[in-house]
Amino acid sequence: MDAPGAAPKAVLLALGVTALLGVLKLIVWLRTSSLALLSQAVDSGLDLVALVLLYFAVRLAGRPADESHHYGHAKAENLAAFTQMVVLTLVVAGIAWEAIGRLVGTSSAVQAPGYALALLALSIVVDAVRVVLLRRTARAEGSEALRAGALNFATDIGTAVVALVSLLLVRAGLPRADAAGGLLVGAAVLVAAWRLARRSIDVLMDRAPRDPAGAITAAASGAPGVAETRRVRVRSSGKQLFADVTVAAGRTSSLERAHDIAEGVEREIARVVPGADVVVHVEPTSETSSHVERAQAAASRTEGVYEVHNVIVHAFRESGRERLHVTLHAKVGALTSLGEAHELSERIEEAVVEELGDEARVDTHLEPLETTTFGTDVTGQRRDIVDTVRQVAEAETDVLDCHEVLVIGASGRLDITAHVRGRVDLPLARIHAASERIELAIRREVSEAGVVLIHFEPA
Structure with missing residues (x-):
């Protein structure tokens, strides 16, 4: 399998250079007995092991999710990074032990020939190039490893600089400088190793990233239809961010509306955290819901109910206690018998009482769910009805004009739709009241009227 991306290529290049430098450092150490050079040679050898591990880690991390790894394989990089830190810490501990022994004991004879200094200078330059290459690729690929x-x-640059300075001091007549330099490098490496190890541990332990979690919460709360954001869980796997978000929406929201709200949350999150894998769960609100919303939601959950409308709740006091009287209309299957309808009504009433409490009384009216019926457009033939509807509508105070009337003949009745205009600032309550008055007036004038719909538009 070909490794995707630039990461494996960068690792292979670093691997070849490390192998060459490691061999050269080992040869020079055998000729100089320098502890600083030994630390360099051993570090290069362990770098080879770490880079081999890193190469296979970035290849594995590039694999897509499968049946065994639903979130992909990106954490292989974090595991490789943590392993590198462990190996590096062990090496530093060994070198520090030897350095302390030389400082408190008899100093070994250390030579500092010119070629050793030249090799360390070359190592510094090469390591600097490798750091730039790997950091650039890490940013582009989002790779922790x-x-x-x-x-x-x-860190190798630091050890090489200290080793170079130590050998210069040895040449100046300070033989213990080699051991002191090794000890200083060890301390610096341990600090750097711990910082990166802690970052890898956070990812492996699924610690939530702070900044993305806050941004995701704010984005979800601002999505249309979201009453509140109840929970946000964020985890990362390599450069991929995963988020589980729970939001609350109105209890009367349909399944389709809840789906639209979830998609809206995903879009808002994508704006602040591009590329995140987001799962949104929508729950109903409860604390802020009105009695009407709660009653409608409870009735809608009843099996066999297709639609709930005209929910009215009257609150009053009786014997010092607050009582509720709920009336509602529910649509059920057209072939439902009286016995089945009565049983269904009782289930609806029980569900609403369970929601609102024992002080509530519930009365239901069941209607058949109508299917699509075939009709005929008779608007042109029934101009008398069109004129009557227009006159009735335009007689209403809140109607500026009636600009369209549609008359459909179906099942022995005439279904009438009237489009009227009103002021743009007209309150919805007045629109509804005006619509009811127009409908009643039309029914008085047109005995054949079936369904009457008044559609208000802004002028």
């Missing part, structure tokens, strides 16, 4: 490799080589 490459960041760990870059830190490792940045």
